[in-house]
Amino acid sequence: MEQNWFFPPHDGVRLGDLANALGAELLDPSAAARMVRNVAPVYRAKDGDICYMLSRKSKSELETCQATAILCDKALASIVPAHIAVLQTSRAHMAFALAGEILQPAAMRPALTTSEPAGISALAYVDPTARLEPGVVVEPMAVIGADVEVGAGTRIGPGVVLGPGVKIGRDCTIAAGAKLQCALVGNRVILHPGASVGQDGFGYGPGPKGGMVKIVQVGRVIIQDDVEIGANTTIDRGTMDDTVIGEGTKIDNQVQIGHNVRIGRHCGIVSKVGIAGSARIGDGVMIGGAAGINGHITIGDGVQIAAMSGVVADIPAGERYGGIPARPMRDFLRDVAEMTMRSANRSKKTGDNE
Structure with missing residues (x-):
C-alpha cells in the first residue's frame, strides 16, 4: 500500500517501552532500542511496523514480513523469523489494539474536519441559552439548540444538530451530520x-x-459512558419510558434500535442489526450482522447471536443461538447439516436419473 497521508506514522516508540505499555514480554532484550512507528498486517509489514498473529494460518504470510516486531502467544513464537522481534502475550489481539491506540491516536475517533483554530466557529449557531464548558469545539454549520449542555473537551462536527435540552458529557465526539x-x-x-x-x-x-x-x-434516549455508535445508526426515543444504551457498548453502522429498548453494558452489535421496541438486552451480549431481534423479549447476559438470525423469543443467559427462527447453536448446526445432506442426496438422485 502506498504512503497513507491520512494517518502518517508515529515519530517512534522504543520497542522495550512499547512492550511494557502492552504488558508483553520482549523475548530478545537486545531489541529494546528498536523503534516502532506504525501498525500493519503480517504479509506487508515493513521495518518500523508492528503486527500480530493469532494462529498458524498466518505462517505463509511471514515469508514476506519485514516487521520490526510481532505480537503473538507462546505457541506461535517459534515460527517467527529471527529478524522479527517477538512480543509474547496471551492476548495478542488486545495488545495490538492498544498498540494502535499508542501509535495512531488520531484514528481513535473522528478527526476535526476544518483547520481553523479550535473553539466555536463563527459559522455555527449556538443558542444563547446553551451552556458549553471550556474546551468545546464546534465546527461550521453545527446547530446547538436551546438549553443544550456540552462538557469540556467535546467536539461537535460540521452539520451536527443538537435539539433543545440535549445534554452531552465530556470528551465526546459527535461527528459530521449526526443529529440528537x-x-x-x-x-x-x-x-x-x-x-x-x-x-x-x-x-x-x-x-x-x-x-x-x-x-x-x-420518552428519552440515555447513552452511558464510553459508548460508540456507528455511521447512520438510528436510536429511537422511548414511548413513555427511556431507550437506554449501557456503558461501554459498541454499535456498528446502520443499526436500528427501536423505542424503549434497553441494552446492557459492554455489548457488541454489528451492522444491519434491527432491534424492535421494548426488547431487553443483557450485559456482554454479541449480536452478529443483519440479525433481527423481536420486540418485548429478553436476551440474557453473555448471549451470542449469529449473523442473519431471527430472534423471536427470550434467550437465557450464556447461550449461543443462530438461524431463523433462532435456536441453540448445536440445533441450528445440526439442522444445517441435515439440509445440506438432503440437498446432496437429491442432486445425486437427479444425476443418476439423467
Missing part, C-alpha cells in the same frame, strides 16, 4: 457521521377507518 434530540449522553461517547438519536419511535394504534393513529413518543 431528547437525549442524555455520558462521557467519552463517539457518534460517527450521520447517526440519528432521539427521533420518534415507530408507534401507531388502529384508526377508526382502518388506518393508523400515531402514538406520542415522549
